[in-house]
Amino acid sequence: MADNQDNIILEVKDLKLYFPIYRGLIQRVVGRVKAVDGVSFFLREREVLGLVGESGCGKTTVGRTVLRLYDPTAGEIRYHSSSGEWIDIARISQRDMKPLRREMRMIFQDPFSSLNPRLTVKDIISEPLEIHGVARGRAAEQRVAELMEAVGLNPALMRRYPHEFSGGQRQRIGLARTLSLNPRLLIADEPVSALDVSVQAQVLNLLQELQQRLGLTLIFIAHDLSVVEHISDRIAVMYVGKIVEMAETEEVLRHPLHPYTEALVSAIPPADPDIRLERIPLRGEVPSPANPPSGCIFHPRCNYARDICSHQEPPLTEHQNGHYVACHFASELKLRGIGD
Numbered sequence: 001m002a003d004n005q006d007n008i009i010l011e012v013k014d015l016k017l018y019f020p021i022y023r024g025l026i027q028r029v030v031g032r033v034k035a036v037d038g039v040s041f042f043l044r045e046r047e048v049l050g051l052v053g054e055s056g057c058g059k060t061t062v063g064r065t066v067l068r069l070y071d072p073t074a075g076e077i078r079y080h081s082s083s084g085e086w087i088d089i090a091r092i093s094q095r096d097m098k099p100l101r102r103e104m105r106m107i108f109q110d111p112f113s114s115l116n117p118r119l120t121v122k123d124i125i126s127e128p129l130e131i132h133g134v135a136r137g138r139a140a141e142q143r144v145a146e147l148m149e150a151v152g153l154n155p156a157l158m159r160r161y162p163h164e165f166s167g168g169q170r171q172r173i174g175l176a177r178t179l180s181l182n183p184r185l186l187i188a189d190e191p192v193s194a195l196d197v198s199v200q201a202q203v204l205n206l207l208q209e210l211q212q213r214l215g216l217t218l219i220f221i222a223h224d225l226s227v228v229e230h231i232s233d234r235i236a237v238m239y240v241g242k243i244v245e246m247a248e249t250e251e252v253l254r255h256p257l258h259p260y261t262e263a264l265v266s267a268i269p270p271a272d273p274d275i276r277l278e279r280i281p282l283r284g285e286v287p288s289p290a291n292p293p294s295g296c297i298f299h300p301r302c303n304y305a306r307d308i309c310s311h312q313e314p315p316l317t318e319h320q321n322g323h324y325v326a327c328h329f330a331s332e333l334k335l336r337g338i339g340d
């Protein structure tokens, strides 16, 4: 999928993660939840890829599998490490994964449960430094102070506990901990969705500023296009374990080629409150990944579905210049984007 390998840092090919469904006394496997089902994408260095879709579409599972917090069922996760080696993360042992965990880190969704309430902020932020043998004692404390300043927290508060901070400040503490080992690749899993709307923009701006200043590569996972549109260079839209569209942000927003993306774009609140855009409703529920629809997985909810859609799956193919879409009729549908 990646045309030029020069500045590619991550290439995921046909990634699958199926969770077994057990039933009965002897816990027989009676089915599989296809949480991730043939996902392919690439990431350039210093790029921000927004991974978007409704709850349960598999986006968080993709993020966790890329970091080998889950073992994939199939597929490749090729990572270009800082030592210049290409490593297939899907196939290495957890032991070989350990040094890579310094350069690939996750920002968690919930700043309340992701911080240990019994540790001070200093201990929370310095813990990765000690685990990886990077710094201890005074050197670690110095690094904690630098990191707190970098995320807009007063280092004088490092001996306080998480409960003494607001939600936005806790997410900043989590960010400082994530940055402590100078990572190259961050996976931010809905980093602002648990925060008050009033502080979401502050944390998003901080993340964007740090990404640019530190030259980080970022996968930004969100259920809402309006959250990722400002920070992402490209956007990949997921639906029931698959990527259905992927392109540069402007292209996805202005010229969506998949009917599901068109509906998500129509739900973005307009910048000008006097402009009333017609929202395209999504009928029905998101299907279960344990029993996904045949053919195109979106066909039961698609306003443009035809006969072929219910029995033939459209592959994700490049429609034009880096714009990928999985729809039989992408070339002929006239879908509405922002500004239409």
Ligand code: SF4
Residues within 6 Å of the ligand: 258, 259, 260, 296, 297, 298, 299, 300, 302, 303, 304, 305, 306, 309, 314, 326, 327, 328, 329, 330
């Ligand atoms: Fe809709 Fe058919 Fe395209 Fe699927 S392939 S998105 S059902 S038109």
